[in-house]
Amino acid sequence: MDATTLPPDLRVAVVGVGVMGADHVERLATRTKFARVSVVNDFDTAKASRLAGTVPGCRAVEDPFEAITADDVDAVLLASPGRFHAEQVLAALEIGRPVLCEKPLALDPADALQVVRREAEHGSPLVSVGFMRRFDREHEELRASLAAGELGTPLMVHCKHRNASVPGHFDDRMMVYDSAVHEVDSVRYLLGEEIVSASVLKPTPSENAPAGLHDPMLVLFRTASGRVVTDELHLTTSAGYEVRTEVVGSRGSATIGLEVGRLTTQLPGGRWGGSVHADFRPRFRDAYDVQLQRWVDAVRRGEGVDPTSATAWDGYAAAVVCEATARALDTDGAPVPVELATRPPGPSSDHHEEQR
Amino acid sequence: MDATTLPPDLRVAVVGVGVMGADHVERLATRTKFARVSVVNDFDTAKASRLAGTVPGCRAVEDPFEAITADDVDAVLLASPGRFHAEQVLAALEIGRPVLCEKPLALDPADALQVVRREAEHGSPLVSVGFMRRFDREHEELRASLAAGELGTPLMVHCKHRNASVPGHFDDRMMVYDSAVHEVDSVRYLLGEEIVSASVLKPTPSENAPAGLHDPMLVLFRTASGRVVTDELHLTTSAGYEVRTEVVGSRGSATIGLEVGRLTTQLPGGRWGGSVHADFRPRFRDAYDVQLQRWVDAVRRGEGVDPTSATAWDGYAAAVVCEATARALDTDGAPVPVELATRPPGPSSDHHEEQR
Amino acid sequence: MDATTLPPDLRVAVVGVGVMGADHVERLATRTKFARVSVVNDFDTAKASRLAGTVPGCRAVEDPFEAITADDVDAVLLASPGRFHAEQVLAALEIGRPVLCEKPLALDPADALQVVRREAEHGSPLVSVGFMRRFDREHEELRASLAAGELGTPLMVHCKHRNASVPGHFDDRMMVYDSAVHEVDSVRYLLGEEIVSASVLKPTPSENAPAGLHDPMLVLFRTASGRVVTDELHLTTSAGYEVRTEVVGSRGSATIGLEVGRLTTQLPGGRWGGSVHADFRPRFRDAYDVQLQRWVDAVRRGEGVDPTSATAWDGYAAAVVCEATARALDTDGAPVPVELATRPPGPSSDHHEEQR
Amino acid sequence: MDATTLPPDLRVAVVGVGVMGADHVERLATRTKFARVSVVNDFDTAKASRLAGTVPGCRAVEDPFEAITADDVDAVLLASPGRFHAEQVLAALEIGRPVLCEKPLALDPADALQVVRREAEHGSPLVSVGFMRRFDREHEELRASLAAGELGTPLMVHCKHRNASVPGHFDDRMMVYDSAVHEVDSVRYLLGEEIVSASVLKPTPSENAPAGLHDPMLVLFRTASGRVVTDELHLTTSAGYEVRTEVVGSRGSATIGLEVGRLTTQLPGGRWGGSVHADFRPRFRDAYDVQLQRWVDAVRRGEGVDPTSATAWDGYAAAVVCEATARALDTDGAPVPVELATRPPGPSSDHHEEQR
Ligand SMILES: [Mg+2]
Ligand SMILES: [Mg+2]
Ligand SMILES: [Mg+2]
Ligand SMILES: [Mg+2]
Missing domain, CATH: 3.40.50.720 (NAD(P)-binding Rossmann-like Domain)
Known part of the structure; x- marks a missing residue:
């Protein structure tokens, strides 16, 4: 040959x-x-x-x-x-x-x-x-453990999405479209079902937040089968990047993104600890x-x-959920429904369906 | 002598x-x-x-x-x-x-x-x-670290309150009055301020929950200065007792109740782990x-x-917040305001005020 | 009445x-x-x-x-x-x-x-x-889990004993008599058998060690049934007090003294961590x-x-093991046998025997 | 183009x-x-x-x-x-x-x-x-932190090398040549210096060990500058694969291989935990x-x-250290010196030298 x-x-x-x-x-x-x-x-x-x-x-x-x-x-x-x-x-x-x-x-x-x-x-x-x-090893493992029923029925999901800082022009809509969008997809990927409503709670902002930005923010989603998702967005921690997801199931709860395994150190001054990723690139490089x-x-x-x-359907669903979430920025905590079009039959629908 | x-x-x-x-x-x-x-x-x-x-x-x-x-x-x-x-x-x-x-x-x-x-x-x-x-060492340490400004301004609090199981007659109001009441006091103790509204989200219940019980449940509080608190109540985990509290501050976040320190074991079958307290007594005996x-x-x-x-004031405030939370069981997620009477001057008011 | x-x-x-x-x-x-x-x-x-x-x-x-x-x-x-x-x-x-x-x-x-x-x-x-x-909750739990066979047959024990600093006059014998003595008793307590020989390895000392002190030091014990114990003594860490014990058994290994559960913090500068006890008093106060x-x-x-x-017998055995260990400071790593007198029958012998 | x-x-x-x-x-x-x-x-x-x-x-x-x-x-x-x-x-x-x-x-x-x-x-x-x-991310990070002086002067290294099981024909020499050889190279890689002697302690074997195999085993190395290394080999844990390395330095100690970050689960029966890699392939695939x-x-x-x-020099050094370690299987704990030839000048020597 x-x-x-x-x-x-x-x-x-x-x-x-x-x-x-x-x-x-x-x-x-x-x-x-x-x-x-x-x-x-x-x-x-x-x-x-x-x-x-x-x-x-x-x-x-x-x-x-x-x-x-x-x-x-x-x-x-x-x-x-x-x-x-x-x-x-x-x-x-x-x-x-x-x-x-x-x-x-x-x-x-x-x-x-x-x-x-x-x-x-x-x-x-x-x-x-x-x-x-979806290609992160921990996310894949968590999805596989859910698919295998290891946690029983998933009941709630708690997400955290933290950044050290954001540019000065960052605004509330960007918190939704640039940050929460990842949880939108993660949750749909992990649970294999659609999000049907979104609401937003805005705590008093951190003194680190650029003027006008509501950071941190708590986004709440409800899924088609009635599950509740919390998503803490906190983008001005001065610390680093942290994406943590906990699925609470009827037979166990599991957390990914702990990153405690990397380094534990006993340090002068009486502290022990490890380091937080600087941003999303080292965290998700693989x-x-x-x-x-x-x-x-x-x-x-x-x-x-x-x-x-x-x-494409996942991209569409993310866009619809983000639009509902962005509208929920102005409803004082009231949920905004997510209204999806009928999914066309055909190629892009097979994978997601199979997983449910 | x-x-x-x-x-x-x-x-x-x-x-x-x-x-x-x-x-x-x-x-x-x-x-x-x-x-x-x-x-x-x-x-x-x-x-x-x-x-x-x-x-x-x-x-x-x-x-x-x-x-x-x-x-x-x-x-x-x-x-x-x-x-x-x-x-x-x-x-x-x-x-x-x-x-x-x-x-x-x-x-x-x-x-x-x-x-x-x-x-x-x-x-x-x-x-x-x-x-x-309030007398648990970790809670005292967390409060002290907040008082010392180690976490900057507290912005959000995330609580988890989990039990292995509840009696068959347990109902949603008991989830508020028997379980969430502890978070009501913890949050007031840690933050040194009043809760001003409560809302409740009810995910589809776990198959482990007695008929009619909305377990798990997500309670949300807002405090006087605008902080947001999430409280996951999950009382039929089949696992054990777990009380975990995370305070998210502008200069750091801290979690208590991890209990990872007790025992780590590499076990036949390829697992490592530790044990969860059976109920609140071993956890809070000290x-x-x-x-x-x-x-x-x-x-x-x-x-x-x-x-x-x-x-007594703390007991009164807990009663008022629980009443608002219990009403929020029926408002489909809408917040119910907490209305406190004017605090009388005198003996029972000094401690809490000093701490702020 | x-x-x-x-x-x-x-x-x-x-x-x-x-x-x-x-x-x-x-x-x-x-x-x-x-x-x-x-x-x-x-x-x-x-x-x-x-x-x-x-x-x-x-x-x-x-x-x-x-x-x-x-x-x-x-x-x-x-x-x-x-x-x-x-x-x-x-x-x-x-x-x-x-x-x-x-x-x-x-x-x-x-x-x-x-x-x-x-x-x-x-x-x-x-x-x-x-x-x-012996009265520390983690030590008691570990002993109970050994007694219950949870780890199978104990095979090895790894101890760490760390201090922030020692007085300037601290010498190698004090490392044995003041520090290692605790591991001597812990190991006898956990395993329920006697130590039969001791040896000492002296790495090149830390620059933090007072002149003449071999810190850190590695002490090795062998027990009557042939188990091997390592004891790392490191008394000038500048960090704090840390007592960690791992028992390696045929069906699992367990570690106590991790203390990771106390506080986990995400901090400015990209670090997470907790604090180390300053000295033995907070660690063993309970x-x-x-x-x-x-x-x-x-x-x-x-x-x-x-x-x-x-x-009293435990106190005697500790004295004999410490004497052998102190002699092993000068044998360039060769083991020194521990020679115990015959234990007299009577009151002080019952407890230990029963446990085996 | x-x-x-x-x-x-x-x-x-x-x-x-x-x-x-x-x-x-x-x-x-x-x-x-x-x-x-x-x-x-x-x-x-x-x-x-x-x-x-x-x-x-x-x-x-x-x-x-x-x-x-x-x-x-x-x-x-x-x-x-x-x-x-x-x-x-x-x-x-x-x-x-x-x-x-x-x-x-x-x-x-x-x-x-x-x-x-x-x-x-x-x-x-x-x-x-x-x-x-050498290409594992945690090993690279640990080496980099040592090179940057984050832990001060390295003083001791503690290695653990654990397997679920070994073939029935596995013998003590294979514990050295197949297992300990990895620690030989790791330690040389992390510390950037040669091992100068080896000794072996053989605890009473696990009941899981094939007849004649001394599992677990404790190998001790001393390096040219006087550092002490412990290497616990335990190849019949029934659990899984675990490679853990702790470097104890004068300004901090660090551990890699904890793998606690992958999954933490609260499980029926009152346990929490994660999984251990089945063998070396998933652990070191990357x-x-x-x-x-x-x-x-x-x-x-x-x-x-x-x-x-x-x-090639690293391969040679590993062969010499393994030979000394294999001889130390029969010296009842006494150290066997490692005798390296003079390193020829030229291509294979540059990298390692630079790092010291
Ligand atoms: Mg992307
Ligand atoms: Mg009470
Ligand atoms: Mg004492
Ligand atoms: Mg290889």
């Missing part, structure tokens, strides 16, 4: 090479097997060109749609600003090209729903949404790697999406 | 010798220094007599008010059913006798308020309410001991109450 | 009121039920007088033997310097008076053996040695309280000693 | 495709970027052929030396039985081909030393030894992945070895 018979690497176009996109380029170029970056694009064309120059076999193009549809591209990774996502995903769908879209799929649920419907019309799944926690590898593997097998990944 | 010059032991009447009262008799008779049980009383007079026969220097009387006012009694410990508490406390107040009343001080806030006012008229503190967590010793010491010093203890 | 029919408190003489003795006086005077301090003695007579003046019903005497044998004394607590212990214990034995002797029972094994023999001649147990760890209460209770019941307590 | 200009993948020959080798083939074929398996070899030629048939572009050859020297091979991974390693490494060295050799480099130190000397003559490093813990990726990356950069990796 001869090396020329080896299947070629997947050629990926990366659209948007800001912090997250550049991180993905580096990942694809140095860690993801069977993949290479053939095209990059960014609004900042100079930046895209510079980056292309550092990656063998990669070129920069000025138009995102040219990147998405180029002949030397097999699949598309979108890390552009969220407001462009839906249109760019649709462009990939149009030519039947697999696309991994960083969250959010869309800010406007209507746009996300359009993606869901186009993909359903297409007849096989092509869209993945980058909720990376999850991002796994997500991308599994996506590349699935696409190369001709499956379009990896079954663990968030689907 | 001669032994007769030693100050005599405090003679305590114990009213009600069910599980809790008998426990207190045993404690006073065998562990609390400077105290002895001189009188016991119970509705079940035979039981009281039998118990008295086992305690040197102790007699049984048939009328609780006779026990409360007897000449050979210096102070009164009430462990009778809660509905009798207020009247019995008032009887002790009437003759200026110190009284430690197991929670609740009263079920009806009006009764508790009457106690507060009578004590205020009396002019010096005489009433302690048995919220024993706290009960400390509470009683400090009460005896304070009464013998002529101070009427120990400054750490919950006061 | 009348208070005069109550059994009187136990009248205790405390000999030696340095740090430890004064602590015991305070304990007996304020926390131990059924006990009072009737006599105190110290080489520093002014100090003893001042202390007596603060304790109702207590007088100071100038001669320790007068304290031990006084008419208004029911039992003796020895907290004098260790070199006087054996003679003072013998004085109490002479008149059949129960005595709780702080460790060591004697520095010279011959002196300890004399105590063992005199007590055996006396015919009922009177001597307790103050190894307080154990000292329990030890003294149980001793008082046992003596008042006429039993002479509490069955949990270390006996 | 054109895809043909992309640098080609590294073509690896895998020699020996038993459990470990097959695992490496799977890793190279599906997870390691920039690499592919071009040749496999095994004593069991049918097995090698079957495996080759599942890997695109891979062929099987019958002679290991043919695999090592084949034209379509850029680098060699040895997972053959340890007794063949040295000769096979020398064959790769002979033609200047990079080789990653699973531990051990050789059983006989003389063979390992020959490798060290041949590589030194070659003039640039080509040999890596597969001590995968480390194996990282090791192979970094090796491939380094070889493709023309550097021959990754600087984190164990070198």
